[in-house]
Amino acid sequence: MNIAAGKIAGAAPTIWARIRVQLGVGLLLAVLAPWAVRAWLERNELDWSALQNSLAGTLIAVVAGFYSFRRLSRYPGVRSSYHVLPSFAASFGIALTFFFFTRLPYSRVQFMASFGLAIVWYYFVYFKLQRQQRLIIGVVPFGGIRSLLGISDVEWVQLRRDDPEPDRYHVIVADLRSDIPDEWERFLADRALNGTLVMHVKQMEESLTGRVAIEHLSENTLGSLIPGIVFAKFKRAGDLLTALIAFPLMVPFLAAVALLIRIDSPGPVLFRQRRMGYRGQPFTMYKFRTMRHAPAEVEDARAAAMTRSEDDRITKLGRVLRHYRIDELPQVFNIIRGEMSWIGPRPEAVPLSLWYESELPFYRYRHIVRPGITGWAQVKQGHVADVDEVLWKLHYDFYYIKNFSFWLDLLIVARTIRTILSGFGAR
Template sequence: MTIGNLPSHRHLLLRTRFQLIGGLSFAIMVPALIRMSVHPHVIFSSNLQVTITAAVFAHVMGFFVYRRIGNFPGVAAAGYILPTFALSYGLVFITIFFFRLEYSRFQAAGSFMLSTLWYFGLSVASQRLDPYRLAVIPGGKVDQLEKIGGVIWHNLSAPQFPSERVNGVVADLRANLSDGWERFIADSALSGIPVYHVKQISESLTGRVEIESLSENTLGSLNPNQAYIKIKQAVDWFGALLVLVAFAPLWALVAVAIRLDSPGPALFRQERMGYRGEIITVFKFRSMQCNVGDEAADEKERAITRSEDGRITRIGRFLRRARIDELPQAINVLRGEMSWIGPRPEAVVLSRWYEAELPFYRYRHIVRPGITGWAQVNQGHVVEVDDVLEKLHYDFYYIKNFSPWLDVVIFLRTIRTVLSGFGAR
């Protein structure tokens, strides 16, 4: 059976050592050699040596961050290489600038550009030479897998592998499989071939944890990392303080623009369901006209923002699209009521409506609500119960995979979301 054997050129491309050493050689040495061709003795200058050392550190950090977050759904795409390396190089060279060390701008810029170029080309080549393939054992709930893109599915008709190489085997391990299929699964595992349960692979590829009820096992798997909760809260607090201080002039300009555009206060306050089910007052820049249509609508309808909502002001539409209206929630983060990243807090009236329709909805409050989150970057703004159930699947995926790596993914996707205006209302 053809499982793990790859042609040599494919095997080389997938090796971590080749990717990293090749990337370092290409991104660090090429700019240095170009400079040395003009000034041969520049290699002995302290600014070039400092820059090369910093670039190596930034490159290695960017590589491992990219590899690590690539375990999450959809982030192995080439589009995430640029922001990842921009983040790693930016952090390193901001540190150099802070300590006022001399460095070579040509070497720094060249290393950054060649790093992104190397991994972009490597990603495209790897996807073409070695697309992800999974063999599917019939039975149970495996039929739903064909709807998931990005994978070549091989539906097996007999307990033997297809002629093409596959990366693993997928089966519904809770289904009543024949003795032949069970032996096939055992042989696959003994041969070193990954065997996935259908639910496990579905969650990994879609970024959703689909549930029908909360069992004891579900509660255990959805228990977030308590140590990371404490670390994240400290990082959130310092980030909120920095935003409140650094963006104070912007806040003043936005507040003036809101007051000139329509009558009413610049800040909007709303009670929402927060951490562990406690009610909090969330702050936002006001993006709607005050008291428009409130007489004719009940409390639940007033809390819902629909597409092309007539209450949204001219400046408010821009604020919503750019997500600037969310910035005052840094106050909530500073007060320990919210996080920068987590499930979005809903208005109290909407939260109670969803809890009545979805008995396990309350479990999303086990982590602090966030200004942005996994559901927001994947699904956008929703209000109807059926859509909220899908949103809940994303929230539970975030809770189950609660980690700094997933937060980095959400941060990068949030940047793309803000630039594209995805999900804004």
């Protein structure tokens, strides 16, 4: 269940789903309560300047964390509880960084107390909302609705015209492009007038799965997938800045990994491979070598570019590097050179990309944004190679392009940390 009130209606509204309760009580507990306790305990030797600065800083941090949390919770496929800690850690971290560099007086104890209380409160709200019943979605039995019925964690009910309780559904879904009988169109109009959310089947599938399927090269479909140009420019500037800052800090660690690779098995430290990149331009991508070195040419370039489950070419050290995604770190060079981003669709080897383009419609469209070290498909699906799996990955890529934004990138960062710790999707 999603804590964000704006997400496709969720369950029946309760007091816990209201913004004024979530934010208002959060401010009372996490901002005013620590401020009042500190003012009372230190009333004889109180530093009013530090007290007021801490009040303003924690207020801004809680509000920013709350709205960040709500924005992240709009996206499908993950529990809202996964977003609580990253959202507030980021907002409080930024606030503390501001005070550190401006040298304004503030209370670390008050900040820590505020941060802890905010985390406790929003986890409490989340679990309260989790106790509500799951979504009940009515489906109009015409057109392409079959794909919806296989989605779990939702109660699907195929509607009848004589349904005795038409108001019990949180959402009603219909294939609005199919030839729906007139009486059913009147039924949908009545439900909408009564306040029930009526959605098109593809819109509902996208909101529940985090995938966008493209079937027709129509102006409306393709036009909705053009990413934000302004954000793309800011994203590139942010990628370059963070890569330039991170690289000097990473050098000792990269050198240690390189030494371990040389000790573990013969061959070069770095693996270089031609990948299909931004706007369909091939580039050389760098990774730490995780497989046994095979200098001889292979006859089947497509098969050689694939990594299968339990691939016997992977070294013992390589499995560790792949599990924690350490082998991807040299791609900071590709980010500095403008060939990649921290976040975006994963670039495929050129032979695989050409194969997928020949088999899957609109595959080349994923190159409209820079490829990334991590991405929406990586945290949702993991590593894939076969064409049928790549089709699902392509749907995730299209979802990322359609929802191209800072907030989705922030969610992917949080999911990537979890993915690294769990080893999900590694091969």
